[in-house]
Amino acid sequence: MMFAELIPGLIVVAVLLGLLIIRIPIAFALAGAGIYGLVSERPWPAVEYLLSTFAYSSTAHYAYIVLPLFLFMGQMAFSAGLSRNAFDAGQTWLGRVPGGLAAATVFGCAAFSTISGSSVATSATMTRVALPEMLRHGYLPRLAAGCIAAGGTLGVLIPPSGILVIYSIATEASLVKLFIAAFLPGVMTAALYILGIYVWVKIRPELSPKPAADTAPTTAEKFKSLGRAWEVVILFAAVMGTIYFGIATPTEAAAMGALFALFAVLRRPNRTKNVIWGLKETGGATCSVFALVVGAGMFSLGLSTTQLPPLLASSLAGLDWSPTAMILIILLPYLILGCFVDGISMILITMPIVYPIVIQVGFDPILFGLLVTKAVEIGAITPPVGLNAFVVKSMAPEVEIKDIFMGCIPFVVIEIFIVILLITFPEIALFAITD
Template sequence: MDEITVTLLATGLIFVLLALGAPVFAALALAGVFGIAMVEDLGFVLNRLKAYSYTQSAVYLLTVIPLFILMGNLAQEAGVGQRLFNVARKWVGHLPGGLAVASVLTSAGFAATSGSSVATAATVGAVAIPEMKKAGYDRRLSTGAVAAGGVLGVLIPPSVLLIFYAALTEVSAGKMLIAGIIPGALSTLIFIVGIFALSLYAPPSSARPERYGWRERIVSLKEAWQVNVLFIVVLGGIYLGLVTPTEAGAVGAFTAFLMLMFARRRSGGLWGAMQGSFRSSITTTVMILFTMLGAGIFSYFLTLVQVPQLIAEYVTGIDAAPLLIIGLLLLLYFPLGMFLDAFSMLVITLPVMFPTVQALGFDPIWFGILAVKMCEIGLITPPVGLNVYVIAGIDRDTPLLDIFRGAGWFVIMEIVTTLLIFFFPLIVTWLPDTMMGS
């Protein structure tokens, strides 16, 4: 059987397995095994798989993933989300759509302590949605704002997805993390502007929210000290070259643990919070690693049949502007985001796309931020939009379709941000280029 036919059959098998309800990592792994067996033989497959899981996961850089996840879980247990929302509400709650803006600001702040989009959406959703319900906010705006705010967790460092991209492409993990700061701030700003525009067009609530004085607002800032400390310890250490990303993850997790110790003063509270944090961190880490292994097997099959090389040669030979080619590659994330999670998308696409990006001479850091932005969009688009399902689990009174409709406004805002980054690469590259020792 020729290689093109095998590739088409293996790709089709993924969607068949997904339609039958197989987990994403299993569908990718089985399709990859099928493809390799067709090209080589079953003995070759078994020989390659003997040590595959170890060689792919026993990577020093990957140890930062559970550390960043643990840091976020400990920060969540320490009440960081509730405090941040209280601060944001006092500053912007009285404005049109102010509570929705406060939820986005809280998401941005919590994202600086957690590398997980789902954790950000769940933490902020549990705090912000009940408050917006009480204020009579349009349920589509309130749930959509929190679902979209959660995507900041994969862009604003410390982001697990940015570390994942760095591990797959062997670019600097430190530079990838620092590169996410300005795009993350830009995304937050565009969300805020978008919410104001929506609120002026169709006011989310007729209620008159409480307005706080300047003294109360300034005093409230002390409640955000935990985020500031973690931001300085983790990102400040990486930017100044004092610690590696893995060391920063360890220091950040320990700092969050100290915060939890001081936050939990009741008998038994600390131990229960630690158990929950460790359990959640283990579950999320295992999910990420299994996805990486399953998608890695399929990407190994693609490499075996030389799909990445063939596509890179074909694309670089097209008589078109290189920027247009990169744009077309990024558009592939739209249909993929409808069926796959962010980690699967990166593992499947990067072996194909990254050689092309390098051959065309583009900055891999810039492309990485764009790829992560496209993955963000997949988190709030149907039918797989993971953040939307998280919010649906928190707010059971709002139909899933309404949450997707609310998130749809923010998909447009995400596209605007992505276009700005696409046409102005300096948004991404300036800060990493100023790093100590870069």
């Protein structure tokens, strides 16, 4: 392959980077670079016809209804205060072990992630619920804020994950398989976070106070606390249970989840205000995501016209590396890019380039989706951007940003360990997947 064949596609990528550098919104930068690629390779009448219909044709798919439904479900779950019940249950079960409140926070994050699907929403919610409680009990800000920022990343892995929905849209990978494959790694991540907190506090006892010497909760009280979180259980069963057992499609399950979350809000005060607020927030978030989908679609078209993705795929396949080695090379830039770009944008920007390579080398697209999601998690808690860390900071101005990032370091190590596990033992994620 001659380098000259790559130049048109590399110019399209350079145009995208240039637009991003001058702070053009990502959706418009993607569209602009894609239009440049189309215009440079095709006659204008063909480009004009394509652009006149593309915004509709790229988004008018029944399967895409799942996105606003999951967003609405997360907004309603937040308004209903379901995260408080999950945190209280975790506190009852784990409050007397070293670092128990921090472990309970991770438990609350994991539970809320099953009905939220958003890393930012999980971090913001648990900052309100758990941070004041931990600081009041004497936890150092490093552990208290770090476990919330890291626990929030569970929102992008434990189904229903917004990132996995976007990955499915960008690659046409099965959303059902992605959700099923993500469940065990998500639970394993939460468990390793809790174990990591226990070990960290054992090594550094000053991070948290000693467990209270009062009477431990009885078994009946523990299960009663779980009973108060029944709405979370029903929501999770309505979504993942129906998908896993083939009772409903992801879209139908999302509709049921949104309906149950709406009922949860209607049972509480300020129901009208919260429903209106949830609809506004869902509408705004949906518009933002679909603008990115349209822009990414145009970028993918423009890039495909230059033949850059297949050329790169064929050239890398010719290196005769193992699929695992190839994926590791592909994932490295994600760990860096995740520090600067939010997860949804990262998926939509990169998939037109890297996904053909993944398919060409024969790597499982479902497993790759989970690995990319892990890279998004790591990027959300590492500087200089670390979106989750700044969400916690915005909700708790009294906590220093350096303490939040320092508190995230042990969780980054755990994330990298899990990535290694998934690559070495892909059956952890894929054992329940059937063709």
